[in-house]
Amino acid sequence: MDYRQFRAFVAVFEERNITAAAQRLRLSQPALSGSIRLLEEALGTALFVRKARGVDVTDDARALYPQLRRMVAEADDLAQRFRKRDERERLTIGVEEDVARSTVQYLAATARACVPGVQLHLLAQCDGDARLASEELRCEDELFLPLLSERYVLALPAQALLPDNAAAAPQDTATDWIVCPTHASHQRLMPIYGSRSDSPAALASNFSLALDLVAAGVGRAIVPESLAQAMPGVQTQPLEVELKRRIGLCYNVQALGNGALARLRDGVVAI
Template sequence: MQLQQLAYFVAVAEARHFTQAAERMRVAQPSLSKQIKALEADLGAPLFSRARGNVTLTPAGEALLPLARRILADADTARQEVAQLAGLRRGRVRLGATPSLCAGLMADALARFHRAYPGIELLVEEGGSRDLVRALARGQLDLSLIIMPLQSDDPSLVTEEILRENLVVAAPSHERPKGPYMEIEALRGRQMVMFRRGYDLREATLTACRQAGFEPRFSVQGGEMDAVLRFVEAGLGVAVVPSMVLDGRPGLSGTPLAPPGLSRTIALAQRKDVEPTRAAQAFRETLLSFVVEAGHEGTLPQGVDLIAELPWTDRPPGEAF
């Protein structure tokens, strides 16, 4: 089994077409087909069904696909790590974060890291926690900021809880309630703007409403963070959002739900079975230092608090790996 064969296999599995996969891999189609056949012979099972011109994965192919993706991702990570150990002043960190964290916490931490390590390439993937956890497990990300608790524990990941953030009810500023809190019952029968499926905030809102004994009414649903906030500004309804996303939006007000309210835990996740690259380790240290410093100085976004005293990095910013 060769890495090139696995790369060809993944390309065909994703394209569901041999010619398109060959074009993507920049190889002649007969050569690609030959390597796939060699892989099938080595494994002792067909990987694709080619009935009536349709290319589909066999059960063996379905089983191999996630493993092949992980092997290829790990091989790429190994190349990056060896390049760093060889003394090259460059590398790569693949980071994931939810949309609200990308716009807030992650942006400031990335800026600090880039100033300290300008030669490191930063790749950021934005998505819901479940999507990010899948990307981590496949080896497509090095680190990710996710929301806890996960819908299901993944034994291949290790998580480090760092922050707790309050969720608030966002409404147009002119509709600000009189009191400091809003009862969850106040959302019964009220028009709400809802995130697309897969968002952690969607599940948190649905769970809170159902525990209070009612189903929320949606005026519109399916948006990303920026779209949801704009819909609320336009008067389409209210939405349950992280408190930090309202910074710099004077057209919106955020009201916490009555105690115990709603909150979410922000954690840093990585794979348990793979040692992070030096570049990824440096970013983790930078992020934790930034979080602790902001917590001590009171500059964390409103409604965001440190969970516990996190360790400071011993490495001075900008020190070579």
């Protein structure tokens, strides 16, 4: 058994996909599969169950993952210590959909303050040492460090404002809703939509697209306040029933083997 096999195992375990793991390690799929096979032979047990799409992990793999993830992190950290002094520490953060730019900018500024000289790598996807996301999107094996708590508001076209100080009542069935039925927040918002949610004016896959529809005059949507405030052509009104969401860092304990992430975690202050 060697370090390359351990890295291959960790990548496949976390990606649940041979192709994605090979791309992450910049290896060919045959080379990655070969490393996994050699590790399974050395251990005398199957670690993954190959399927048509991706892989499933075995109980032995679940038991092995924390140990090998720690060993890989320690080896990587050891290698970093002997690199040239002018080499920057890297911190990769995946940014989920529907996180306001102001929140991304706050996190970037905080990372630079906590880790001087850090080389930030932001990804518009679910990847990295940590993810900037809403708490609803936290994976089962992840910890959550809150950065921002914000309310949901009613977003409507600027030319169709409700009267001053009017609140959007849950029983308002005259609203032409724009809904996001595949979004993690949809079930929480259903009581406010009411019966009209069965035949909405439009559908969107995320809040940002829903706000584009609002600005175009298609209808109204319930969205996080930070996103609505940044969208031209959109005005907001408070909801009668207060709903909030939390945005923060999602990360695995093992990822703290990256010293830059550990220092960011210890130094960040909620907005």
